Every structure is written in structure tokens, then in C-alpha cells.
Amino acid sequence: MAEEYLNYIGGKWVPAAGGQTFESRNPADSGDLVGVVAKGGREDVDRAVHAAAEAYPEWLLTPVPARADYVMRVGLLLEERKEELSRLMTREMGKTLRETRADVQEGIDFCFYMAGEGRRSYGHTMPSELPNKFSMTVRHPIGVVGLITPWNFPVAIPLWKIAPAVVAGCTSVFKPAEDTPVLATILVQLFDEVGLPPGVLNLVNGMGEEAGAALVEHPDVRGISFTGSLEVGRMIAERCARDMKRCSLELGSKNCLIVMPDADLDLAVESAAWGAFATAGQRCTATSRIVVHEEARQPFTERLLERVRSMKAGNGLDETVELAPVINAQQKERVLSYVGVGKDEGAVLLTGGEALTGPEYDRGNFIAPTVFGEMTPDMRIAQEEIFGPVTGIMAVKDIDQAIAYANSTQYGLSCAIYTHDITNVFKAIQQLEFGVVYVNAPTIGAEVQLPFGGMKNTGNGHREAGPQALDEFTEWKAVSVDFSGKVQKAQGIQ
Ligand code: UN1
16 A cells, blocks of 8 residues: 555644545656645645634744744755655656655755855845934745645755745745656645644645645635746736736746857767756756757767767666656657657657557666757747757857857756857857856756746746845835934925
8 A cells, every 4th residue: 555645734644635636647657646645626725725814913923034944954964864755756847866865855955055045134224315214125925825836856846835934934835846746745844844844735636626726716826926837827827917916926947058169069069968857858958959059060060969879768766767767658659749849840860759669668667868969049839838858959150140049949957058269158148038057058957046047937036045035025115213202394394
């Protein structure tokens, strides 16, 4: 029997109100049942929001360093349990062990970063135009928030939201992706273990259309932080706009790696292979487009294909495996259908493009690493987020065309350029419409002390992590203290 995982409401572990459950299965082996999970719906969300609202007044009055201390202690527990959780994460969502270790590490790093923020949480002081009057800004939590997360970073991304919400003084209801409920539940267990007061963090596992929608629509929820698809993000934004709710969105992207002729091609090839095929291409930051100067196209393409063909696919617990399965059977079909789209549009399939078969693959969702050549910016495979092990190469004649091609989608999360030419570097920095830009580094692998988020339809202007982390969960309050003993009127009124 697989272990059962419950929801966490007001500090208590509880089954779903309707008694329903759902399964979490291993994407590398459908016979491996990772856990049976309480399937929460509207009523569970309502109870969780009430618990969060009840906990809020006291949490607001808890000193910020004391709030941050819980986050620090969760980071320490994660450090102790890193290997165990990494292995379980590979079982639950498939990516390789070295990547699941990195996911947990990113969570640890961010807990420590946010713990430090607890003793900063800076505001400003500024002068007043009037004598004997003092002015400053302080952060104020926005209240009860809903946190809705994806499955591709089951520890890091939830912590990008939970840790700043806790430090900011918000109380929250966490609705994790339906593909990774087990890891999410264990993460919440850690907050329980360090003694976070009941109601400050609540967990409702369940489906997006039920539990997620109920959270977004709940009148007592003051803000939503969501990472996922543009399609769902749009629905959330519309609903939040109507109710004047804070809403921060981290959505799809079509990230790009630019290779100029003076680049170190070995580095560019390794960077492309890592960026496109780590997590089987299922990162918001995945290198799903490669723009190569025509002088470098042939040697770059040859070396990339050689590198990609050397990749071993399989169960991520095998340390020699580089290519993991995609998350579920539905996603496998979707990715394969995009291979058909690319061929129909006239792109040239250079390698991959099919499901992997054989005894070690048949019970999992494995797709061969896929590279298209002769891709052009107008093609759907160059425009739509595929979220699988598929990338395409476009040739350009100069840096201006490279930047134009890179910018030619509705998205703008991550873009990398390989070059040693200082002019190319600064043109890229100046003109790329991406929230995350790398020079001679892959499109993936963001560090937690930098702000993370995208331009254009990748989001709605918010950033996670970095010095901006608290902005998502706080309002600015402008405070003025008059100690003149008079009623002073601003703007020169006598
Ligand atoms: C994501 O896929 O949503 O930069 C986040 C990276 C990771 C985060 C990706 N640190 O690839």
C-alpha cells in the first residue's frame, strides 16, 4: 500500500471534506505508485482560507525576524533531508537525481536568503518639507494569499512563494500542482515540524479547476501568486482584476540561446544541450530556440547533434542518465504532436522526434531528445511553449537579426548569448526583451539572490526571489510623524 498524504488546515492534518483521494505516479514507471493524496475541493479551500484569516492578526504582530526564523529552520531541515527528498522527487516527477538535488539546494539557498531578509526588510526614510516632521515607508503584508505552484520544481518554486509570504507576514493557502502533491506535502510537514503557528501555512491538494479556482475566487484571499501556463494565468489575472486582488504571474516562455561566430563553440554546444534537455526541457527557462550566426551554423549543429545523440535516457535514479521522462502521458502526446507540427511547417527534424521504446521505456513517458533545423520565427514550434525535450535552430546573418529573432515571440523570460565581442554583449543587454539575460552562460540555472521573472506575456511585471522577493506579498505604507505641536499644512498653505 502506498502512503497516504493529507491536507493541512489550521495546523491539523485532515482528509478531504468529501473523502476523495487521487494518486501520484512515477513518470518513469507508471507501475510505481508514489502516494495517495487527499483531493481537496471548494469546501477544503474555504476551511483553509478561514484558518489563514484567523491566524493573520497574530502573525501580523509577530516580529519579522521571528517570522523569518521558521524559514531558516526549514532550510536547515531540508539540508538534513536533502538526499532523501531528492530521491523521492525523482520518483515523483522524473528529473534526474543531480537535478532534484539542485532543486532542493535551490530551496535551501532561498530559505537562508529569506531568513536574512527577516533582519533587513528595509523601508526608506525621507525628508519632510515641514519642520519637525519625520517620514518613512514600512512594508505591510497584503493578508491571506493563495500560492499555486507547478510540478517542475516541487521544492524550489513553492519556497519562492512560501518563504517570502511567511517573512512578509501573510498567511497562506498553498495549492500545489496535481503531479507533485507528495513533495509538496512533505515540504509543509517541515514547516509543521519547526512549529510554525497553526493557520499561517495551509495546504490543500487537489485539481486546478476545483481547488485552484476556489482559491482564486475566494473573497477573503487578498492575493494570488501563480506559476504555470499563460492560458491559466490569463484566467487568474482576469478574475483577480475583477476583485482587485494582487496577482503575480510567472508564465510560459520561449527562451533563446544566441551563438555568434566568435563564440567558444564547445561551451555554446554544452550550454545548448544542458539548457534544452535538462528536466527534459520542462523548465520555464528551457532553451527551446537556438539562434546561430550562419558562419557558425554548420559546426555548431554537427557538434550539438553529436552531443545530443550521446545522451542516455532513463530513470533519473540512475546517475548515468541525462534525459528524464516528461511528466505524464498527456504531456508526452502533446510534445509528440508538436513534432508533427514542426515537420508540417517545413522545419527539418535533425534528431529525435519520437517516443523511446524498449523494456526500460515502455512504462514511462520517454521522448528522444529532439532538434529541428531550418526553423523560422513564424513557425508555431518557434512561438509556442512545448515544455518538452524539443529545440530548434534558426540561422541569422548578424547580431541585429539575432536580437530581432530572439525578441520575436510574445514571451520574455530567459535569453543567453555566446560571444566575446563587447559590442554584441552590450547590444544584447540593451535590446533583449527578457527578464533574465545571460552572457556566456546557459538559459537555465537562475540563482536565488537575483530577481526572477519575465517580460511581455511571461508575466505581469512581478519578480520572484532576489531583493524584490517581498514585493509580491507586501504593500508600502507611507508614514509621517509630526512632532511640531502644530497642525502643519503641506504644500505651503498658511
Ligand atoms: C522554472 O522553470 O519555472 O533558472 C524555474 C532555472 C531554475 C528555475 C526555473 N533555477 O532554470
